[in-house]
Amino acid sequence: MNVGQAIIDGTKEIFSTMLMLELEVMDVIEGRGGDIPANITSMIGLGKDIRGMLAVHCPADVAMDITGTFLGMDVEEIDEDVKDAIGEIANMVAGSLKISFADDGKDIELAIPTTIIGKSFKTSGISGAHRVVVQFKMNNSLFMIELKYIVSKSE
Numbered sequence: 001m002n003v004g005q006a007i008i009d010g011t012k013e014i015f016s017t018m019l020m021l022e023l024e025v026m027d028v029i030e031g032r033g034g035d036i037p038a039n040i041t042s043m044i045g046l047g048k049d050i051r052g053m054l055a056v057h058c059p060a061d062v063a064m065d066i067t068g069t070f071l072g073m074d075v076e077e078i079d080e081d082v083k084d085a086i087g088e089i090a091n092m093v094a095g096s097l098k099i100s101f102a103d104d105g106k107d108i109e110l111a112i113p114t115t116i117i118g119k120s121f122k123t124s125g126i127s128g129a130h131r132v133v134v135q136f137k138m139n140n141s142l143f144m145i146e147l148k149y150i151v152s153k154s155e
Contacts, residue, residue: 044090048108061139063078
């Protein structure tokens with residue numbers, strides 16, 4: 001399975017059907033990377049056959065645009081609605097990946113989203129994990145979907 005393509009397909013479908021927005025894929029990065037330029041990140045832990053985490057990293061303007069589109073109103077600050085909306089995007093993308101991995105014979109359990117608000121940070125945690133980051137363009141701003149994972153040894 002091409003994990004980067006699964007992220008692209010799932011994310012584009014979610015934005016197309018839920019937000020009526022078309023996304024442009026800017027880049028797919030595999031392996032180590034630098035700082036994550038985001039103001040808000042929602043992460044979901046993955047367990048069972050695929051262990052790791054999926055994260056949605058957004059600058060404030062993208063997070064507020066997504067939330068405003070979800071709610072049908074202007075959003076002017078990162079508040080609880082924004083945290084919930086980005087968490088729901090992470091949940092839907094993780095759910096889409098769960099289906100893609102199931103088609104590949106892998107079972108994934110998903111945790112509850114955790115949201116971080118800040119400026120620039122790095123994540124760590126799983127030694128030897130695969131890392132795939134897909135950059136998307138929405139309304140002339142970039143956001144990223146990141147997946148860090150390992151396949152359980154029980155294959």
